[in-house]
Amino acid sequence: MxxxxxxxxxxxxxxxxxxxxxxxxxxxxxxxxxxxxxxxxxxxxxxxxxxxxxxxxxxxxxxxxxxxxxxxxxxxxxxxxxxxxxxxxxxxxxxxxxxxxxxxxxxxxxWLQGETLGQRIVRSESLAQIRPQLARQCGEILARLHAIEVDANLAGQLPGVAPAVLVQETWDWYQALNLPAPMIDFSARWLLENLPVSSRKTLVHGDFRNGNLMIDNNGVRAVLDWELAHIGDPVRDLGWLCVNSWRFGQVERPVGGFGTTADLLAGYEAVSGIRVSEEELRFWQIFGSFWWSVSTLQMAATWRTGHTPSLERPVIGRRSSEAQMDCVNLLFPGEFELPAATELDQGTQLPMPAELLEGVRTFLQEQVAANENKHFSFLAKVAANSLGIAQREFLFGPALAEAEHGRLQALLGDGSLDELRWKLVNELRGGLSLDTDALAEHLRQTVAGQLSIDQPGYTALR
The missing domain is CATH 3.30.200.20 (Phosphorylase Kinase; domain 1)
Known part of the structure; x- marks a missing residue:
């Protein structure tokens, strides 16, 4: 126990x-x-x-x-x-x-029986027959959810948040962390400048995604984890389900890694009578990645302050670059360069720091994680992942920082790397044009480089 x-x-x-x-x-x-x-x-x-x-x-x-x-x-x-x-x-x-x-x-x-692990839902052979039907089922479920009457009791218990307020509040949470992440500021600016023209107000689940759905051979068995429910724009739920973070590697199936947007929107329209456009869906997909990029940092911050001691939370904080890269690919996709592979035995010290980390990482991943206790095994994998991030930081961090510094100097002039990061952040907050020459290229390359350290296997780098 x-x-x-x-x-x-x-x-x-x-x-x-x-x-x-x-x-x-x-x-x-x-x-x-x-x-x-x-x-x-x-x-x-x-x-x-x-x-x-x-x-x-x-x-x-x-x-x-x-x-x-x-x-x-x-x-x-x-x-x-x-x-x-x-x-x-x-x-x-x-x-x-x-x-x-x-x-x-x-x-x-x-207690209900069914599969809740997103990785298994998108790959399991036992769910192969039902997977093609899940996107439409999700659309139908969300249509019924958004039709629930918001009576006085429900309105009194749930926050009501308009799209503009939701973006600004999320941006404010990030700014309170006092961290310079220019791509987050760029995304916030874009969202505020491209808000939905018309927005309905309904009950919103707030975290409707693969990983919070229980699936069995008949389809969606249960909708779980309602802790982010609120009153707001219902398309947020549809867009969040399509965020790349919840596709578990199946990027060709944008709805939860198991279906198409056409099926999702058709199911929604069949029950609600409301047609949602791809443009509306894209806005909330961008918002979803923006929101997740901030949420991961906020969770890591509670670990740093000691309020939430956890092995998992600092690693979750490094997932911010995944969501930032998803924003890059949605807003200004293009080419980028990644660090070349580096052999762990390079250097004159034996063993090198990265080699020491590799030994411990391998021990955790291959031996400690084999423990029969599932929670203990999970934590061992988290620890191995944490060491892998530190290892890549040793290997690639200095060269990536030097390249980032050079791009920032070309954009903004002289200053240290930290000074120029903050200068770019402050100029974005102060109204710098999002179309500024070389800005998108700099952000794309910087976020891709950081992601190559944090999670090089993430699909946004493909």
Whole structure:
């Protein structure tokens, strides 16, 4: 079991009250998925036999409140109940945690069987027959979701965010981190200058993507993780599902790595009667990558301050360059150069720093990650990935920084690398034309170079 005796005792007491015929808590396993909320698989013995449940809980380190637009878990439970009434596939809520339960904020829900790992959903042979139908099913589900009436109760619990405010708030979150990432500023400027002409206001899931969907042989079994729900432009959900980060390598299938936009939009129109244009979809696809580029940095920042100690969060912060490169490819695609492969044995010191990192990385990846404990194995892979990033920084970072400095000097004049990064950021925030000569080329090459360090296998570099 993942927690101490106090947690287990409180959990057993709650289950004894809320689960009919409860006899004993047999297992409580924390799942590896979920960067901002904890999910546990609960196995209990009841008078009718074994029963499984899922417990969604806010981590104790985040009890001060949700971040980046997240709603609390009690509201998430209410949304699941409303969605079930609207015919949307969701797990049934069994109990919303109360203060007397001693378990913090969260809720208990039924455990459903199905695949939730995006990599498997896009590749598994067992799902090959249903995959071509998933994009249309997603369109139909989103149409029903967006038709849910926003009554006074729901409006009082969810934030309402217009597109312009959503872009500006995300930009403000990034600026508060005090990090110079010019591509993020460029993307924010483009979004604010190309806002949707007309925008509906409906319930929005906010994180409807491959990885938050449970799939079985019949299709979408459940829509999960409603913590970013809000009232806003419904096309955001459609665009987020098409973001490259959630295709898991299947770039030729823009909808979740499993389908086409034509099927997605046809399913949406068939249920809602509303035709969404490719232009609307593209705006929210760009926003989705922009938002994810900021969200990953914000999660890493909570690790740096010590508010969220985690092995995974600093590595997630390095995923910002993935989303930034997706913005590059959507806004100004073109050619770029990547560092040439470097042999690890180059140098006069034996072993070289990169070789030392390679030895530890290989040990973690090939031996420690083979541990039967799935959560421990997952963390070993995260650690190996972290060392790989540091290794590539040793090998390629100096040359990439020198090239970036040269481009910035050509654009902006003299100054150190950090000074010129900040100068470009401040000029973009101050109104520098997005069509400035050599700006797009500089950003494309800089982001591609950073991504070659952070995640060289990411599909945006193909």
């Amino acid at each position: 993942p927690a101490g005796d106090g947690f287990n005792a409180a959990l057993e007491a709650m289950l004894g009250t809320e689960v009919a015929g409860f006899r004993e808590l047999k297992e409580c396993q924390q799942l590896t998925a979920g960067a901002s909320q904890q999910t546990f698989r609960i196995l209990v013995d009841t008078a009718s036999g074994d029963a499984q449940f899922a417990l969604r809980r806010c981590p104790p380190t985040l009890e001060g409140g949700p971040s980046l637009g997240q709603i609390d878990l009690a509201t998430e439970a209410y949304l699941l109940q409303r969605s079930a009434e609207a015919g949307i596939p969701v797990p049934a809520v069994v109990h919303v945690l109360e203060e007397g339960d001693g378990l913090g904020n969260g809720f208990l829900m039924e």
